Amino acid sequence: MEIVILEDAAEIGRVGADAFTDLLGRRPQAVLGLATGSSPLSVYDELVRRHEQGGVSFAQARAFTLDEYVGLPKDHPERYRNVIDRDFVDRVDFAPDAVRGPDGSAEDIPAACEEYEAAIAEAGGVDLQILGIGTDGHIAFNEPGSSLASRTRIKTLTRQTRIDNARFFGDDVDAVPTHCLTQGLATIMAARHVMLVATGSGKAEAVHHMAEGAVSAMWPATILQHHPHVTVLLDPAAAGRLQLANYYRQTWEAKPSWQGV
Incomplete structure (x- = not known):
C-alpha cells in the first residue's frame, strides 16, 4: 500500500488523474472502476480538463460503478448512476452504453447482482478502481461487518452512513434509502490497481485503521x-492520525520517476 500525502485536493486531482491518463495512454480500451461521492471529484475534474485539452480520451474505455441505492426512481437526481x-x-467521451452500474430497481435483486459480477468478468476485470472511504471505514457500501470475501449483493446501510449521506437529500436522513447494491470486497480486490482518495479530518480515523490497523471486517477498508x-x-487532514506519516512523505519524495503512480 502506497500512502501519498499531498498538499490539497487540487494536487490529489493531478496525481490521481496521472494514473488514469497513463493507463489510457498505454491501453485505450482499459476497464475503469468509478466511485461516486465527493472524494473522487478533484480527480474527475482534472480528467475533464485534460480531456477538453485533448490530453486523454475515454472513447474506447469501459467502466463499472461501485454501487447503487435500492428503490430510488430512475430519474432521481441522487440515484448514483445519475x-x-x-x-x-x-463530461467526457465515453461511448454510449460503455458505463454500467448495478441495477437498484431490478425485480430480481440476486440475479441482477450475479449478472453484474458476470459483466465485470466478461470485460476482463477492472484495470483501475477509484474509491473513497466512509468515516466508519466502509468502501463502496461494504459496511462494518461485511465479509472480506463478499461479492456484489444487497446491503443494509448503517445509520451513520445514512446520516453522512443526508446532505444529498436535503439533510433529511429519513429520505436516504436503507438499502443498496454494492460491489463486494472481493470484487474490489480483484481490480488490478486500486486508488483510494480521502480528504478532511473526518476521514483521519478510518484512514489510520485502513493503513496501520489490523485487518478486520469491523474496518472493511x-x-x-x-x-x-x-x-x-x-x-494533510486525512493523514492526521497516521503514525508513519513522515515516512510516507519521505518515500513519496524519493520515489523513482519510472515507477509512476
Missing part, C-alpha cells in the same frame, strides 16, 4: 492491505 453521469461520464497495488491519496 450522479456519476453528471459528475464525470457525460483494511482488506486493501492484502492488495498488491493500492495507492492512497490523502490531504
Whole structure:
C-alpha cells in the first residue's frame, strides 16, 4: 500500500488523474472502476480538463460503478448512476452504453447482482478502481461487518452512513434509502490497481485503521492491505492520525520517476 500525502485536493486531482491518463495512454480500451461521492471529484475534474485539452480520451474505455441505492426512481437526481453521469461520464467521451452500474430497481435483486459480477468478468476485470472511504471505514457500501470475501449483493446501510449521506437529500436522513447494491470486497480486490482518495479530518480515523490497523471486517477498508497495488491519496487532514506519516512523505519524495503512480 502506497500512502501519498499531498498538499490539497487540487494536487490529489493531478496525481490521481496521472494514473488514469497513463493507463489510457498505454491501453485505450482499459476497464475503469468509478466511485461516486465527493472524494473522487478533484480527480474527475482534472480528467475533464485534460480531456477538453485533448490530453486523454475515454472513447474506447469501459467502466463499472461501485454501487447503487435500492428503490430510488430512475430519474432521481441522487440515484448514483445519475450522479456519476453528471459528475464525470457525460463530461467526457465515453461511448454510449460503455458505463454500467448495478441495477437498484431490478425485480430480481440476486440475479441482477450475479449478472453484474458476470459483466465485470466478461470485460476482463477492472484495470483501475477509484474509491473513497466512509468515516466508519466502509468502501463502496461494504459496511462494518461485511465479509472480506463478499461479492456484489444487497446491503443494509448503517445509520451513520445514512446520516453522512443526508446532505444529498436535503439533510433529511429519513429520505436516504436503507438499502443498496454494492460491489463486494472481493470484487474490489480483484481490480488490478486500486486508488483510494480521502480528504478532511473526518476521514483521519478510518484512514489510520485502513493503513496501520489490523485487518478486520469491523474496518472493511483494511482488506486493501492484502492488495498488491493500492495507492492512497490523502490531504494533510486525512493523514492526521497516521503514525508513519513522515515516512510516507519521505518515500513519496524519493520515489523513482519510472515507477509512476
